[in-house]
Amino acid sequence: MNTQGNMPEQTLPNGLPPQLGKPNIIPSAVPFNGIDSSHSSRTSSPANRFQQIPASQLPPMRSAIPAAQLPPSGMKPGNNINQITHNYANLNISQITPNSSPKIQPSGTSTPLLIATKTEVSSEGISPIRVQNTFMHSTQSHFTNAHQGSVNGRPPLQANQFQSASFKPSESNNLFTQKLVVNQPEIPTFNASVPKPLPAQSVYQPSQVPLNAITTNPANTLPPIPFNNLQPNMRMGSAPPPRPNYPRPTHQQIPPNPNILPHNQMLSQVPLQPQQTTPFSNVHTNRYPQTNLPSQYPHFNGPVQQNEMKGPSSTNVVQSGFNKLWGQENFDLLQCPNILPPNKIEAPRILLGQDYLDAANCSSDIFRCTMTKIPETSSLLQKSRLPLGILIHPFKDLDHLPVIQCSVIVRCRACRTYINPFVFFVDMKRWKCNLCYRVNELPEEFQFDPVTKTYGDPSRRPEIKSSTIEYIAPSEYMLRPPQPAVYLFLLDVSHAAIESGYLHTFCNVLTACLSDLPGDARTQVGFIAYNSALHFYSLAEGLNQPHEMIVLDVDDVFLPCPDNLVVNLLERKELVTDLLAQLPTRFLSSHDTGSALGAALQAAHKLIGRTGGRITVFQATLPTVGPGGLTVREDPNQRAGIEVHHLNPANDFYKRLALECSGQQIAVDLFILNSQYVDLATLSGISRFSGGCIYHFPLFKASRTVHGEHLERSLKRYLTRKIGFEAVMRIRCTRGLSIHTFHGNFFVRSTDLLSLPNVNPEVGFGMQVSIDESLSDLHTVCFQVALLYTSSKGERRIRVHTLCVPVASTLPDILGSADQQCIVGLLAKMAVDRSMQSSLADAREAFLNVAIDILSSYKLSLNLGSGEGSGLQVSNCLRLLPLYISALLKYVAFRTGTSTRLDDRIKAMCDMKTLPLCLLIQQIYPDLYPIHNLEEQNTVLNVDGESIPQPPHLQLSARSLDSKGAFLMDFGEHMIIFVGPSVSDVFLKQTLGVPNYNAITDQMYDLPILDTLHNQRLNNFINFLNDEKPFVATLQIIRENSPNRNLFIEHLIEDRIETALSYHEFLQHLKTQVK
């Protein structure tokens, strides 16, 4: 149905046809209709399961289609709208996702896609006949459909509109205003749920809906009561709002059937109240009121206002009135220290005003823009002081990816844009590119629908339905035959490397993974070990065991023999295994401390230069011998200094080599296992410019459990994850925008083309975008990323992601559309550049300035004249920004004053440049959960039917801790369980499996699996966290008085430390600066 929806506007731009703005809004004004009727019409879907789960248990955040624009605080489980969104989201997923949900699609299969199409058509109740009808015909029929929907949907909205319109201004002086202000954050929530229910279905049973809403989700309407009571003390410090207030909003809340609902609601609230409050009646009670407060009243005035906001062209008095209200949607940061929402922070949704476009837009996990609305001119952007840019995670492992194999890939003839859901169809035979606006011919083939085997509507094609799509490229996309997978391993065998003992781990893991290495029958592997000399291993046919050849002349590298150094894995598997068994012991007696990395890299480059591939370097010492030799630059006494030097490379040897490698499609990945300075600033050049990745294991000792496990797991993931060879990535954007700067590991080959010799699923990129021309005549702008790569199976594939973002023209609109996490991600990347080009102090100052500028411009946009000068006002969508910025200032990469090894700092900077956003945020602001009361927390069911507790996120501050509690901190690759001294014995025994507190040793690196509920819950929860990670995180259990406690304590970054401000002080500082 999504795609059919665009029929009425066939000749219009897909963006936001102004005259259709209203019909689009109307269905969303009857939210309950739309959403709940969808339940009934899709009972066959597997997501039914979720209806049986008590509403309060439903996952607040883990839906694949994000409940997106939810302001973080709105994510409370009991939230009505949220709830529904989730159900709907699940429905949606089940509809699209193929049963097998293959991570890597087998070659040439477009079947999952076709199935998906089929189900979609049938579930939407479109008769096959209609589909087969002529183009115009079907258009017509859908048009009437939509129209009907709008007619039916209209009256409630209007009524509602008037009601609230007259209501709000008059109330604007009493306490209720405050509440409205609080409510505002919810608006996005509403929106998020609205787009999905589509008009046609909502039409049929409008009257049932309100009832449904109540009966199926009784718990959802609850929260107002408990929190209402708490509100005044906690938040405002003002007189409590009179209780009678809330029936009133309730009336407003339910547009279609005001008579029934309030009663029901009130009734259901009473008995269920305790249930809702229990989870929070623990130690952390005081956290919730503030954060949850806003979520109580999502629907009171949300819907109406939101609808008003939606239509960009509507300019009536009512709207301007609401805009004022909207403008007040703000947070006083100084008043509410606990601003972190208890649940995962979802990306704000991009609202295009048309449901099918919203549904087709690229997932926020893959593609994110720092704003969900693009300012129309660069001066407006300047005024908002927000950075404009996009973050991309292009090669993310996807559960569902439509793969298409066709002879003609439809692209714009002028700008080579791939056809995407946001193009405009001029008529049946032509389409207008949404990036350059050229009108192109549509090939005959494109109108053929493989499902019904008929010609007709082009919008049924998967290219038009999904903005993330993969093509199997025909031969025009190859400059040479697709390369085989070639893996070359460079192993440091200097004394320090042998000491660290990594070789043993490496050989074991590789032996175990040999058959899992991605590749086909042509896969090749090779090994070079190096200390002061290079050790080559010939794995020629007929040998009993590998032959080692030692090249002592490292200044002028040559290959000792022309072939058999890199061999076919399948043919020589035994020799390779044999070599891996011998390697760890081979160098045990050597005391050679030199490391000829440069020479080894040159040799490796020569070795696989003709095919391209991947070089994996394990480096444990500073390379001192031969070309590219380095000297120790770091002065350990300066580690805590304010000035940080040597962030830039000492020479350009590695960079030049990287460029040569990049030209021959070789990527170099670094595993740094140092115990001393290795000058990562210089070494990292080899990966940065060849599209490689860097792993860092500081002070590595294989004998330490955490280190060993960490290396083993990273290595295992590294070896077996998907890989794309000889890749290029091109970023196109709508005329008027241009890509300004790129961030990530690659080589920029031309203004919009990145050369990525290898691409892997854990790599992210950022781009700063600049606005060159005014976009005022556009409704939307698009970004398209196309990644052309060779899969490990030797197929040439193109993965295309398209993101469409609406254009806005007013400052409050822009400020209200900021995506705080994305902004932080981009800022971190920009700050790394700044630190390298100018100095770290500059970068830190820039962070501060950004925070000050944004807050100032927000204040400016509020236009507050009177009395509100106190406090630090910030809009809901930006309220975490100061928190993240203060976290960044204390992050390893940017902190000063605290002793930081230069290599660690550089690695952290590289991470900022290359990590995908979710991991990046976790790096700078780790997740902290209370785990001592998991059995009291809400739970969700996972695929296997296990219940996963959902403890709330805590602020990283000592005030979140409790001596009676235990806490889990999740850094991404590592987790720490911190056990307080007076934690209950039950917890110790049943969860950790230790008799008493002192029995927690310093070497507890895993959680025992016990047959108790507590333990199962915790294990389930940890597994659940691990599911989202590339590899299973290492775990360490620390008790409060252990010498390791600093590992945990130092991450409580909201607290004051000697050399840095606490979060609160940081806010105070900001306040003095904000004008």
Place this chain on the structure above:
Amino acid sequence: MVFNFPAFSYIIALIVDAFLIFFSLFHVIAFDELKTDYKNPIDQCNSLNPLVLPEYLLHLLFNVLFAAAGEWYSLLINMPLIAYHINRYRTRPVMSGPGLYDPTSIMNADTLTRCQREGWIKLAFYLLSFFYYLYGMIYCLIST
């Protein structure tokens, strides 16, 4: 009409300046090509980098002549450019070879526009100073 040392230095300046004009033209064209995707940045840097030092040295050469000839005014006009050149070369990225341009950072939009603007300004400066040197030469030749 006397052929003295100042006149000689102006004649040399005139000839060298003509070369410099070509250099900066090439520079402008090269960056335009980069901007419009015609050239690979590595190739482009490889062709631009060897020309940087010669340009600076040529420019320095006739200024040394001016200094020797006591043409202080002409020298003064050129001083800012000399200072700029020295500073530019001093703050160049870490490179093993001679030159200024690093293929990994040259595609940055800021760097690109800056280099292009630099090319245009230098071209204008060299053109104007060409006529000035012509005037200076004639002046020296006919003054005595």
